[in-house]
Amino acid sequence: MRTTRRPSWLRPGRHVLVxxxxxxxxxxxxxxxxxxxxSVTIVARDRDRLSACADELTRLACDGASVATVSVDVAVPDSVERAVTGIARIRPLDGVVTxxxxxxxxxxxxxxxxxxSDVxxxxxxxxxxVIRAALPHLPRPGGLVVPIASVAGLTGVYGYTAYCAAKHAIVGFADALRYEVEPDGIGVQLVCPGEFDSPFVDALDKTRTPENRAHTLTIPKLPAGRIADSVIASMDxxxxRRVVPGTMTQxxxxxxxxxxxxxxxxxxxxxxxxxNAMPAPP
Known part of the structure; x- marks a missing residue:
């Protein structure tokens, strides 16, 4: 019996806000x-870093993909609303990755x-x-929302009372959001990776508590590229769905x-x- 393969969601012509x-x-x-x-539109705060990554991505772009950047602080809702509306006006959105x-x-x-408060x-x-601002501009059916949460949103971790609180909130938000948008044909792919190599993890390694280091590394750290490959495969x-990259992490x-x-x-x-291995206080 001949079967028809479903086309990949990620294909030339799509536009994703990240x-x-x-x-x-x-x-x-x-x-x-x-x-x-x-095509991608990248939203971040640091203009210099945005410029550098735009140059790199433009060199990598294939099949007519375009690269745009917008400097916005996502913690300022009015700025987010204006920015996302402007992005969608220039080129229709197909998906959003937070x-x-x-x-x-x-x-x-x-x-x-x-x-x-910051976290x-x-x-x-x-x-x-960002997701609230993007939803009115996503196609129905066919839109895709990809919130990046963490394994810290599925369990507790020593030293992460702030971070776990935040990531648990994202997990709950995404799970509830599915009930609202799935009937319209919009998918919600929640991503819950373990710790992976990244600039802010490198910075954290300099100051983190020993207990946090030991507890966090119960799950082996993965390269960011491997996490990205899992997300891409799921988006395809x-x-x-809920995506937990890495067999050991799963x-x-x-x-x-x-x-x-x-x-x-x-x-x-x-x-x-x-x-128990720490020296006793004087």
Missing amino acids: TGGSSGLGLELCRRFVARGV SAGIMREGRVGDLSLADY LDINVLGTIA RGGS LIVLGQHLAPAAGRFVGRRKIAAVQ
Whole structure:
């Protein structure tokens, strides 16, 4: 029996808005988009970094893909609304990837309320503002929303009270959003990676607590390119799903879901081992 293969969602002529696309996972995704003939508009704050990545992506672009950049702080909703409306007016949108985010690590008493506010404003409200602004401009059917969350949105991690709160919120937002937009033919592909190589993880490595390092690395760190490949493969299929890149990461997340007490036991053991090795205070 002959079957008709469904065309890839990512194909020449598509246009995807990517927040945080000037570095890390967002940039890795943009590299793959333009190489597939998919046009990108990158939204980020740093104008110099935007200019540099636009030059690189333009050199990589194939099949008529275009590269545009807009300097916007996603934590400012009015600016987001104006920017997304302007982007869609210039070229119709097919999808949106929200990769912009920041991280603050530390014990709850050491983080300030300003730290919590920054993490929630950018990671949560910034994600929601961009997706709300983009939804009216996405095709029905055929639009695609790809929020980048984290495994930290599926479990707890020592030192990540702010970050876990933010990523849990994104997971809940995406899961609820599906019920609203799926009937219109818009897919929501929530991405929950473990820790991966990126500029802000490199910066975090200089200051993170030993307990956080041990607990986080229960899941092996992956290259950002491998995470991007998993996201691309999922987007190719279109529709709605939850994406957890990496076989080991998937197994650990499944284990946490099926046996949460065992997951907490392993986490406590790793944290206790670090604390027991620390010198006693004078």
